[in-house]
Amino acid sequence: MASLLQLLHLIFSISFLLTCRIATSNRTPKPYVVYMGSTSSSNNEGSEVQVAESAYMQLLSSIIPSEDQNERRSLTHHYDYAFKGFSAMLTENEASILSAAGHPDIVSVFPDSVLQLHTTRSWDFLETERRILRASATYNKHVSSDVIIGMIDTGIWPECPSFNDKGIGEIPSRWKGVCIEGPDFKLSNCNRKLIGARYYPTPEMNSIHGSKMSPAAGKTSSGSPRDYVDHGTHTASTAGGFPVVNASYYGLAGGTARGGLPSARIASYKACSKVGCSSSSLLKAFDDALKDGVDIISVSIGVNFFLSNYKNDPIAIGAFHAENMGVMVACSGGNDGPFPDTIKNTAPWIFTVAASSIDRDFRSTIQLGNGKTFRGSAINLSNLTKTRTYPLVFGKDVASNFTPTNEASNCRPGSLDPEKAAGKIVVCVDNDPTMSRIIKKLVVEDMEAIGMIFISEAEKDVPFDSGTFPFVQVGSVEGLQILHYINSTKDPRATILPTVEIPRYKPAPVVAYFSSRGPARLAENILKPDIMAPGVAILAGTIPHTDEPGSVPVGKKPSQFAIRSGTSMSCPHVTGAASLIKSVHPGWSPSMIKSALMTTATVHDNMGKPLTKGSGNPANPHEMGAGEISPLKALHPGLVFETTATDYLRFLCYYGYSERDIRSISNTNFSCPSNSIKDLISDINYPSISIANLSRNQTAAKTIQRTVTNVGLSNATYIAKVYAPVGLVVDVFPHKLVFLKGVTKLSYNVSFFGKEASSGYNFGSLTWFDGRHSVRTVFTVKVQ
Template sequence: MASLLQLLHLIFSISFLLVCGIATSNQTPKPYVVYMGSTSSSNNELGSDQVAESAYMQLLSSIIPSEDQNERRSLIHHYNHAFKGFSAMLTENEASILSAAGHPDIVSVFPDSVLQLHTTRSWDFLETETGILRASATYNKHVSSDVIIGMIDTGIWPECPSFNDKGIGEIPSRWKGVCIEGHDFKLSNCNRKLIGARYYPTPEMNSINGSKMSPAAGKTSSGSPRDYVDHGTHTASTAGGFPVVNASYYGLAGGTAMGGFPSARIASYKACSKVGCSSSSLLKAFDDALKDGVDIISVSIGADNFFLSDYKNDPIAIGAFHAENMGVMVACSGGNDGPFSYTIKNTAPWIFTVAASSIDRDFCSTIQLGNGKTFRGSAINLSNLTKKRTYPLVFGKDVASNFTPTYEARNCRPGSLDPEKAAGKIVVCVDNDPTISRNIKKLVVEDMEAIGIIFISEAEKDVPYDSGTFPFVQVGSVEGLQILNYINSTKDPRATILPTVEIPRYKPAPVVAYFSSRGPARQAENILKPDIMAPGVAILAGTIPRTDEPGSVPVGKKPAQFAIRSGTSMSCPHVTGAASLIKSVHPGWTPSMIKSALMTTANVRDNVGKPLTKGSGKSANPHEMGAGEISPLKALHPGLVFETTTTDYLRFLCYYGYSEKDIRSISNTNFSCPSNSIKELISDINYPSISIANLSRNQTAAKTIQRTVTNVGLSNATYIAKVHAPVGLVVDVFPQKLVFLKGVAKLSYNVSFFGKEAPSGYNFGSLTWFDGRHSVRTVFSVNVQ
């Protein structure tokens, strides 16, 4: 923490700037975050939280005009455990003054923006492929189940059976967290499974867009750790939920619902609402989680693709950096903006970034036409339609409202359909307009009092949409054309949509999810992202009871305790659960060792023995699936690991272009950057994968990358290298043999890349070290230009 003398110096500097005057572009106060780097090794030079808060208040008072002191002289949040800083209402002018003041501890000042949520059988599938449940059961007998997962999300529904604490031992004595009460949340809602629950102002409680926000928001009776969105409950139960037998979603996806590490403890940090997650609340959640003593943090949240932040302005990157520095892994969802390149989120190298895949289960609904033909489509609908009765079938353009362009009615855009023409019919809609989601089309047709909707689209057809009780089914273009031809071939086209049925043992699986965001990373292409892939399509997990949404509960049924959701939000907690298992077996491993173990042992073949694919049927590459699908049992004994150290991350910041002043504030060290600090050198940090953003075909010499591995297996081991490279890209390894004698834990090797004959663009391959028992696989991506 900066000394009081430094803060007083900053206040003097600010006063000078105020006297000199800085041009004002916007005088409307808005929430800002002032990030001031790492706390000291003693954790608190200023003393208590109260003293730190007082210092921040003094700083705030120095820039707020006296006439606004009573109204705005208060902090929304202050951070003083893992890192330091605060959030407060500032004008753009005041934020500029803080940025320009030149204090060594102010790293960045940025608007308190809203980040978005990235919203069973999956673990059974991983059991079939990798044996994770056997491993979990075996190791739970021998180790303490005291791994604590911090879930930063929308809160928790404590009554969900996934958070039962039956058979779980006493709460670890090292736990320093709390269970905060609310008007609808009691201390008794926490137990030996759900050991902590906090909440913070969310975008529904405050204003991120400029109007007044009360710093006490979230401390009033309107605040609570309780989840009213479903997202936080679903992700928490996926990561560490207690086993619940006979779980299902109204009969679909039946079986035992459980988390990846069922004996893990869960601490919930509610920093998000349905609207999103404020930067300042996310940072406060990180700060509290690290103070409380969590072991792993799971964050299924990310910035909008159009507003990707610089790392020092990104609350998740900031929080995750300090977590990593304190030995706490942070797993994050990669985003749902696929299948396009350069859409991956949460790309800092100290974050474990997760892509989404399918599992060996599908959900489909049958369309039966009046001529007897049937088509299977993707769906999760709980309709009560039967084969006994069919209904008039129409194309959207044929029930268009007056003066509506045909294009809009074909796409079932809002306001494009005539309710008198559409009522009582099944409406066919197409997908020529990507700005109109499946959900909106369904709501448009449902609002017309139509019977159901047939949606024709190739996009996301392998990701079943949950339409509740309203009949909905999605088919591809081939089936869709036949349905449209039927409509045009008869005077009285008719159809029905049958309720969803489950398709077990579906092949091939896993497949990269259509929606899963892809690399390379915009911020730093010399780090390969995503890192790993995990189940994220149609995942059954705990939910909140839905009683206020018409059509969400079938007539005569009680609200479901489990729901089926898709997204990288669902894949992230799978990795969190797997990492928790590894942490329980290897408590001394660092986050980077756990990350390396999961990456280098990842599965790259599906359940028919072929290389992993994406929805199109083409082979998936590392920009789509990272190192491959998690294989937690193999990751327990990886043989070798890549340890990415704090020094590696600080060099990354140097190579990325940050100043030594900022890096020293961020790390609270006297770290000096290498004299040659350029972005190309990012490829050299000791990461479990390799990415080269620019390999010139005209280079006369090969580009060489160095890596260092740590032996975590048996001593006296010898590993032999094997390279899989695309035609034309020459990849050599030196030495080709790593011999770990007794007492030798670390060895280094070089990998050279020569691309004179390689095709332009990204080339993908892998390097595998094999000792007869362990296969340590490192994927690489090389952009030849």
Template sequence: MLLIRLGIILGMGLTLLRLRPAFDDAIHDGVDILSLSLGIEAPYLQDPVAIGAFHAEENGVMVIASAGNSGPLPSTAINTAPWISTVGASTIDRTFVSTVLLGNGKAFQGSGISLSNLSHSKIYPLAFGKDIATNLSVVSQARSCSGGSLDPRKIAGRIAVCITSNSTVSYETMILAKAKGNPTATILPTVEVPRYKPAPIVASFSSRGPGPLTGNILKPDVTAPGVAILAAIVPFGEKPADYGFMSGTSMSCPHVSGAAAFIKSVHPTWTSSMIKSALMTTASVYDNIGKPLKNDSGYYANPHEMGAGEISPHNALNPGFVFETTTKGYLRFLCYYGYSNKIIKAMSNTNFNCSKNSSHKLISNINYPSISISKLDRHKVATIVKRTVTNVGSVNATYAANVQAPSGLAVNVYPKKIEFSENKKKVSFKVSFKSKDPDSGYNFGSITWWDGQDNHVRMVFAVNIVQ
């Protein structure tokens, strides 16, 4: 029986100084996959997560990490190094609805989890967060019931009303209501709504691209379930619980780690970049009613929000072909980004040397399963990127390219057909991008390679048009 070792590094109580030893220990223990529900904002070679992940990648360990919970603002994604699989969060096809019944008979229904056994007959007084603050200095925080801002003595026997516009904060009790006088209410037990539609939806808190360090690598890579996930929790209080419902990219990251372990168990010789490619190129971009994935505002989600889409582990077992990114390719990325030979050698402990023509725009040519171009001048010639793919499907196969692009962006693939054979397992192709007077800003699309049978290999692209 094949054993896949999955390592988990959690951020709670873990200082930056302890991160490097944590990676070293995981590598020494022989893990296959590392799941990281943590991250910071820092340049690549000043980021202990990125450095530790690089060494893990050098040793054949796949690193999967959370994209962060700073959405829906753009350029908020973390863990954006190309050797990390960066995960956004989406909803699941199950929701939980609670009803708040006011003393005046009015009912408010919304998403929430109440494990109470309260009934219509048992009511409690309401207390607004700002009125039960621990002291005057935290009134603004108490308004939204931020942790530690409420006075336990004042809240006892009452239901807290928390007013907030921050959807990333979870509260044991949240009521959004308007009331006068001395209002009372009860919270009825939560009702589960299965097979909820539409789902999945990109979570509002999920951090977005383009990557804050470079727009020439598309991040996040994929999304996975990260809202209202039943998870083990750190016990606290007089009656600690072992499990709770939690939301965040810290929840979606382990889903991808599990999917990667599933793929590794079937394809033990696949490298981390092959597994990442399989998860990305087979990801779903449709919800459970057959419509394109949306964000929580009701608009179609773009690759800066969902990456290549929602993971589909079963489809990823047979991706057709994959985009392999090597350690040497990642070193070239660091050269293109602007790091010197001296810094790269010190970090990687190699004799690798950067080419003399290294430039930031060449990052787009890293052999990645998606394409991103941070600057495409509408008045200049086309930008051309190259990719090389490795066949992992039928020995003899022919794929044809189908391009979906906005009307103002000319995207051409050549050759338009690629062929694999017993003696030809790797094939290269190029993609040109040329402005046809599209809207300024990012334009999104995809290239899907089809073998005429079951394999559809989809790579997304993001192209920023500048004046």
């Protein structure tokens, strides 16, 4: 804890600054986070916490004018276990004064911004399609049920069958968490599976958004740990859900729904609502999860804007302290693909996940009046049949008065005439990228149309759930034929049939269209994303949707499962895989588990060909990281790269942070290397290699060092094999690694020479073989 003497010094400094700047004070208070680095001890309890809270209050009192003391002299949250700080309502001027006060414990002061949620067969696909033989008895014998997964999300629906605790033993004695009750959440809702549930009321969300929330949004932001959004329940059941046989979404995606480690315990931390997740609540959730004793934290959340540094990123802050305490943090990479430079959660201590498809697709058939049929992407529970067709129109032909043709063709809000569109199937195009297919569907549905055909190449392989409303998406080739039929026929008609499942779909996996891409803006010398996992049309637990018109077919009960897509869905797959490894190797650090999953990842699809993206072109590491996770292979990786706390502190040095901030963040007397430049980030001991600038004019090769730890059999010999693009010269020294008895760590150098290489990004890999294991390290090199 910061000493009271230091805080008194800070208060004096603030008083001086206030007298100098009060005239220009901005009087509109907004929520801010004051981050004050690492605690001196991770056992802060009782009186120490009270002293810290009192000191924060004293600090707050020193900066808030006396006339505002009664209204604003309170902490929204305070952090006291893994890291220090608090959140409170401050004016812009008060926040800048805190930043300028020069106190060694204040690392950053930043607005309490809103972060966004990034939102069966997948586990079977990951295991069986890799042709990995699984001896169930041996496998289950070694799996521990004491791994605790912390889910920071929108809460949990405890009645979901994925959280059944049948056959699960007593709660681990090391668990220190709680199950917080609420008007709609009882203590008995927790069990040996769902062992903890917290929530974080966020009354400041109005101020963050600058407007009042809707009643529904307010309902979901506080009150209890119960999930009213569906996101948290879906991700938790994906990561560690109990096996549920005969699970399906109204007959689609039938099978056994389970998590990556079905025996894992789940602790839910509700820090988000429909409107998003406040930075202050996320930090409080991290602090509580670490205090409670979780082993792995899953965060399917990210910023929706560009951050200038890691000190203002609540997920990067929370994950840094989690890593220091031996807790892995897996995060979704974001849904802003297919554009480059869009990847989120890029700090090297975060396990960043891209999304891929699995070998299952959902298709709906369009039958035209002339008998022609087209198959498109869809998840619709339509009750239309082949025996009856309906008038088929293009959006521009049912435009409202004075509406531009382009707007009506795109089915923009207000562009269609309800009298003209009612009772018809409306065709909409996608010339306006600012309008999502969800909005277009709602526009058409609101016109009381029979159904909608959407013509778009974007996300055509990511089926959209339209509930009972008949909706289907086709590509431009099929779309042009449908429009030609409309234009050449006196009475064009069509029907849209209910969705059917396409099993054993090929090729799979494929990089999801929406999955955010690298390189990472903040630190291109770290390859991001790290890994790829299933995130398209994933069946998992849900909340009962009883109040959404058209979500439940007539005569059916609300489904206990839902099909969702997003990197939000891929992240808990990695969480589950990491939990499996943790259960078998409890002594492994987060970086060892991360390395195991990265170096054993597969780069081939179920046709035996290199992984691709939606366009059919080969995928590269900026799109898929090291490749698709292969959880069972990762149990025995042979070699691992251990990224140490010192590596991460050096990263901060190379990135440009001051020693003062780094010492405060780490609670150490760490000194930066004398030569600290961004190019040296490539040298931290990471399971992949990224070089942001390799000049063709360099007369000498650029050399990168890595150290591997042998976690396989002793007396092993590994031989290196390099796969490099033409023109990029890559050499390894030594070319052979010999692990004799008692030797567990060895280092090697990789040199890159780009005189003849192509300009731009060059991708390749280095693989170490010992006859049993293949330890693959991908690299990206930007040649200037």
